[in-house]
Amino acid sequence: MPGYSTLLAPPMLEKHVDKRGFMLLTVKNISKTYGIIAVLNDISFVLNRQERIGLVGPNGVGKSTLLHILTGQENADQGSISYAHGVEYGFLAQSTPDFYGRTIDDLLLESVGNLRQLEVRMHQLEQLMAQSGEPKELDQLLEEYNTVSTQFVERGGYELDHHIDRVLAGLRIDYLPRTRPVSTLSGGEKARVGLAALLLRSPDVLLLDEPTNHLDFASIDWLEGYLADYHGALLVVSHDRHFLNKAVNHIFEIDEHQHQLKMYTGNYDAYVEAKKAERIQWEETYERQQEEMQLLRKRIRELRQSASRSSFGPPRDNDKNALYGHTQSKQSSSASRLRGAEQQLKQLEAEALPRPPKILRVNSQFNPEQAIQSEIVIRLSQISKSFGDRTIVRHINAEVNADARILLTGENGTGKTTLFKMIMGLETPDAGEIQFSPSARIGYLPQDPLLDPEKTVIETYRYDQIGYEDELTGRLIGYGLFKLEDMQKKVAQLSLGQKRKLEIARLMARNPNVLLLDEPTNYISLDILEAFEHALLNFPGPVIAITHDRWFMQRVGGITWELKDGQLVTREPPQLVR
Template sequence: MLLTARSLTKAYGASIVLHDVSFVLNASDRIGVVGPNGVGKSTLLRILMGQEEPESGKVSLAPNVEIGYQPQQASDHLQGSGTSIQDLLLQATGNLRQLEKRMHELEMAMAVVDADLIEPLLHEYSHISSRFEDLGGYKIEYRIDQVLSGLHINTLSRERHVETLSGGERARVGLAALLLRSPDVLLLDEPTNHLDFASMEWLEAYLTNYRGALLMVSHDRQFLNRAVNQIFEINEHDRSLHSYTGNYDAYVQAQANARAKWEADYERQQEEILELRKRIKDAERNVGHAHRTAPRDNDKFVRYFLAQGKQNAVSNIVRTAEVQLERIEANLISKPPKLVRVTSQFITDPLRSQEVITLANVSKQFGENKLFQDITHTIQPEARILLTGPNGAGKTTLFKIIMGQEQPDSGQIQLAPGIRLGYLSQEAETLDPDKTVLEAYRHQQVGSEGEFIGRLLGHGLFRLEDIQKKVRSLSHGQKRKLEIACLMAQHPNVLLLDEPTNYISLDVLEAFEEAILQFPGPVIAISHDRWFIQRYGGELWTLDQGQLSINTERGSGYLHATWQDAN
C-alpha cells in the first residue's frame, strides 16, 4: 500500500463536498475519478496532496513514498520570475542526481574501507542503486528527451523562461517535469486539456507502463478507457465514493446495471409492503364483518365460540403480517434519487444567407511569428468545421478575428446580416468573477428574476442553492456549465467553440454534445477530444506553419485517420 485514505470528510461552510471517503492506492492502480462538476474531485486530490485539510479523516503514506500532483490550472504555479525550462528539469531530476551523487560517494568509500566494515556500505549501495534504477536513473537523458518529445515541447529552448510560454506550453512543461520526477503516487487533474492528439496517445502509453500508482480526474472518455483499470465515482447525492473495476465503458455498464437492480429491488419491496398492509387491513375488516353476520338465535355460546375462533384466526394473520412488515421496515431500501436530466438546447432563428462568413485573404502575425496568411473561404449555413493544429498555431486568434475582437494584418472578414455569434472560450474568459451565477446568466438580457431562475434550473446545470454563489467560488467545471447556459440564452445562430468539452463532467458533456449536433446553424469547433470528434464529423481545417489546409471529406473515420497528420 502506497497511500491510504480513511474516512475523509470535507465541507465548505454548510456544504459537504466529500463524506466518509476511504480507499487504498497500490503501485499497480490506475484510477480515474469521475462525478458531476462540484462534487469534490479536485478537492480530494488537494487533500491527498496536503494542500487542504479535511474536517475529519486521515491520509497516510507508506514510508519514503513520494507524491506528485498536477492541478487543473497547471500553468499557474510555474510563472515564477526567472524560472527556465532547464531549471524545472534539474529540479525534477534532483532526487535522481542526489541518489547518483550518494552512489559515487559509496563507491569511493568501499574502495578504501576495511573488509570488516564494508557490509553496511554494500547494503546501502544496494538499496540506493535499486531505487536509482527503478526511477530510470541509468537512462535519465534518454527519458528527458523521450518525455519532452512525447509532449511535443522538445523544440522549445531549455533556456526560455516559463513566463514567456503560452498557457498550453506551461501546462505541458509542468507535466513533463512531474513525469520526470517519477513520484510513487501520481495525482493528475484533467491532464489532457492542453494536449494534442499525438501527445494524448503518448501519455496514455506512458501512464500504462508507469511504475507507481495513478489517481486521475478526467472528463476524457477515450483517455479513461485506455489509461485506467478502476473508476472512483463521487456520488452527487451523498458525496460518498464508490469503486468500479475496469475502464470507463465498464463503469458505465456496471452503473447502469446497479441502478436497474436498485430500482427493481425498491419496487419489489414497496409492493411487498403494500401487500402486507392490505392483508392486515382486510383481516381487521373481516373481524367486523364476522360480528355483524354472527347467528341471531340467542345462543350466546355459539355466538361467542364463532367470534373467538374468527378473532384468533385473524389475530394470527395480523401478527404474522406485522412481524414481516417490521422486519422489512427495519431494512428499508431507500428510494433511488431522481436522475438529474441535463437539457441543452439551442433555440435560434434560421440564417437566410448562403454565405454566412466570408474570409478574404486574411493574414495575422505577432512579431516574427506568422500565424496564418491569405486565408480565403466561405462558410455556409449548415457547415460543421473542426479546426485543428498544433498549440500556438493561431486557432483561437482566428476565432477572435471572426468576432472582431482582434484585427487581421491584412484581408477582410464579412458577416452576413442577422448573424448572432455564440462564442465559448477555452478558459472561462467571459465571466465576471464578482457576479453571482444568476447575475452572470441574466447579463444583458431582459426579463424577470423568476424567469431567469426558471430557465437556469430548467437546464439541469445548477441547483437552486447554487444560483446565488459568486462566480469566483465555482469550480472550473461549474464555470464551464455557466458559460454553456449563457451561450444558450444568447440564442446564437453561429457557434464558435474553443475546446467545448474541457472541464465538463460526463453527465453534462453528452447532453451538450447532442445540442451541438442538433444545432441548425454553422458550427466551428476547436477540439482535441477524440470521442467528441468522432460524433461531430465535419470538414477538417488544419492550421500549421502559417498555412490553412481544408479537407471537405466528412465523417469521423476520415478524421481519425488524419489525427497524426494534423498534429
C-alpha cells in the same frame, strides 16, 4: 508552487507500510463539508502500485477537493490519509501556475533533483561499503543501497538526458528554448511544461487533474503510452473518454447524491455498461420492494378490518361458551397473522432501497432567434497574421456554410485560438478580410472561463439580459445545469467545471445562430458533456469547434480543418479505436 507540486508525504500524514510493498496510499473515512454543503462523505480506498484509477463524477461533486486533500492543500473534516513510508507523490492541477522568475531549464533541473540526490547517495553508500569492516553494518548499507539503486533505475537515472529529450518531444515542447521564462509561455505551453517537469520527477503516485486539456492528438497518444509503462500508481480526474479507455483500469465515481465513492473495474466503456446494469437492477429491485410493501399494507388493513368486525359480531346461537371460545380462537389467529404481517412490513421498510434518483435531464438546447439567411455565413479572404517574426496564418481563404460542422485542429501554438479571435473581432488581421452574413449572430465560448469571481451565479447569468430575476432564475434552472441553491453562490466558489457550465448557459441565453467553440469539452463532467454534444447535433446553424477530444470529434462529425504552417488543410477526422 500552488497547482503543481511533488513532495514527500507531509509529516502530518500517518506513515504506512514501506513503499517497496504493494500499497502506496490508504485513504480511510474522509469527509469534507463547506458550511452545510457535504462534498465528500466517508471516502475510503487503497491505491496500489501500478494501478490506474480514473476519478469521475458531476462538476462540483468534489473530485478536485479530494486531490487537494491527498496533497495536503486542504484538510479533511475527518478521516486519515497514509502514504507508504518514503512514497513521493506528484500533483498537476487544472490551473497551471505562472512559475514567475523560472525558466524551463530551472523547472527541469528541479524536477530531476531527486534523481541527482539518489545518485549522490549511491556513491556515498558505495564508499561506505568499501570502508566498512563490520558484517552487520555492511548488511544495513547493502540493504539501503539496493533500495536507492532500485529507485534510481526505476526512475530512469541511467538514461536521464535521453529521458528529458523523450518527454519534451512527446509533449511537443522540444521546440521551446530551455532558457525561456515560463511566465512568457502560452497557457497550453505552461501546462505541458508543468506536466513534463512532473513526469521527469517520476513520483511513486501521480495525481493528475484534467491532464489532456491542453494537449494535441500526438501528445495525448504519447501520454497514454507513457502512463501505460509507468512504474508507479495513477489517480486521474479526466473528462476525456477515449483517454480513460486507454489509460485506466479502474473507475472511481463520487456519487452526487450520497457524496460517497463507488468503485468499478475496467475502463470507461466498462464503467458505462456497469452503470447501466446497476441502474436497471436498482429500479427493478425497488419496484419489487414497493409492490411487496403495498401488498403487505393492504393485507394489514384487511386483517384489522376483519378483527374489528369479529369483535362486534352478534351471537348466532345459544351456546355462548362455545361461541366465546370460537371467537377467542379466531381473534387470536387473526392477531397472530396481523403481527406477522406488521413485522414483515417493518423489516422490509428498514431494509428498503431508496428511490432511484431521477436521471439529470440537461435541457441544453440552442434556440436561435433568427435563422441564417445566406448560404455562406463566414468568408475568410487572404487572412494573414504575425506576432513579431512568427507567422501565425498566411493568406488563408475559407468559407463556412449555413449547415457546416467544422472541427479545427492542429498542434498547440499553431494559432487556432488566434484565428477564432480574428473572426470575433478580438484580434485584427494584418492583411485580408473577414465577411459575415448580415443575419449571423455569433456565440463564442472561450477556451478558459472568463467570469467575474465576485458576482453570483444568477448575476453572471442575467448580465445583459432583459427580464425579471425570477424569470431568469427559472430559465437557468430549467437548463438542468444548476439548482436553486446554487443561484447565490459566488463564481469564486465554483469549480472550473461549474464555471464552464455557467458560460454555456450564458451562451445559450444569447440565442446565437453561429457557434465558435474553443475546446468546448474542457472541464465539463461526462454527464453534461453527453447532453451538450446532443444539443450541438441539433443546432440548426454552423458550428466551428477547436478540439482535440477524439470522442467529441467522432460524435459531432463534419469536416476537419487542420491549421499547419499557417494554412488550413482539410483532413479526415481521427478514427476512434476502443
